[in-house]
Amino acid sequence: MSSVPAFKRLPRAVREQQMLDAAVKVFSRRGFHAASMDEIAEDAGISKPMVYAYLGTKEELFVACLHREGTRMMQAIAGAAAPDLPADERLWRGLKAFFGFVGAHRDGWAVLYRQARGEQPFAGELATMRARLVEVVAGMLDHALRAEGREIAAIDLEVVAYALVGATESLADWLADHPEAEPEKTATRMMNVAWLGAAQLLHGVTWRPPAD
Amino acid sequence: MSSVPAFKRLPRAVREQQMLDAAVKVFSRRGFHAASMDEIAEDAGISKPMVYAYLGTKEELFVACLHREGTRMMQAIAGAAAPDLPADERLWRGLKAFFGFVGAHRDGWAVLYRQARGEQPFAGELATMRARLVEVVAGMLDHALRAEGREIAAIDLEVVAYALVGATESLADWLADHPEAEPEKTATRMMNVAWLGAAQLLHGVTWRPPAD
DNA sequence: GCGTAACCCTACGCACGAGTAGGTATGCTC
DNA sequence: GAGCATACCTACTCGTGCGTAGGGTTACGC
16 A cells, blocks of 8 residues: 555564563553553564564563563673682672672562562573572582581571572562662672671581580 | 341441452452452452442452552561661561561462562552551661661662662562462571672671772 | 565453452440 | 432453464584
8 A cells, every 4th residue: 555664564583572671661550460461562562463473472572571681681690600710709709690690670570589489480581590599699609618628518508598598589689679780799789697697607617506 | 028137238448348348359360450349349248339338349359459468468567676686686586577478468468569679550559558668677677787886888788688679579479479489488598688688788798899 | 476474563351469438236324 | 209329240351461383693623
């Protein structure tokens, strides 16, 4: 009809990324349930059936968002923390990369992850990622411990690593809520909590409950 | 019609508690959105309009759950950590009470809080409670610091406290997911991370980023 | 230049679940 | 035992938003 189409046709790969960008934005702003597929489609500059055609149902779309953001984050961390460095250096670099990533993707990260924690269908997805992180941190601690000829029970290691990861996620939330805060400074503060505590453990200092 | 009514009438106060019990259970199992008022009503052994009459809309009901569980938890902690004890003792008692509470209310706590974190209308409610906890922890650290004639910037204090609270919540999630785990042991592990780290900070040991 | 595949749309069906209208029975007060 | 408040029910309305049916248009290969 008109010789110039209102909006140009784009190849699938491009449109998919636009849709994912829009989805991340809308899911972040509204939360999973309050977000509507219509709004996501509109924000992506496309109609709803296209979203269904390319990315599937709402749940599948959300999972796709999680995956994209998650792997980006993991890559940022993995790229920074080379495995042959000493433990504190690795931890520091990992934290710096992590908070840097969160700082650069404030709406992306925090709200997506805050969402995913709550909604059952995605909690598992997230748990898997967290488990990978915990494993890495636990491995690092274990490595450092063995280097000192020391060893602690696997479960203690896991729980300590879990606590550290939890504290880190918590500060990521804090960072996402404080736009003026500097990621690197946050990483330093986290390091103060994590490393000074971990270092004590590495040197065999252990706290025990009073006998009362 | 029948001289014996199928189910007996109960005073409002009793029914409200039953409804709240049912609501906590169902919200925990299904999540806020997937939970239906019908299921909650059925679980409470009552019909839906009664729920609306007593506790209001679904959101109001959820807030009521949050409030009840939240104040119970706060009381458990406040009752344990007397303000005139030394810092480590207070922290230990507070943690023990906290994990004890979570252990005793596994579905209650964890899932409610996991829910509330994600859903925007309630995130504020939760943030307020968390802020109170952070304030308490920060106050405790500050108190201990001043006793040693030391002082650190308020924001650093806040962030460290935030990280500790985050780590604790994280372990609470872990505890809720591991029915066989002992609350007190979890509290001890948390103490190892929190206190050994905090103690370093209290003694003026600070980690600084490498100069590279 | 013609088939075919990829891109894209407007409109709808339909289920689900929040919230309500309108009414019944029970027990308490005086 | 009349009056009234409280406890309680069945059976609806109705908005919202996911997912789709069915059809149009552009580009690309041959």
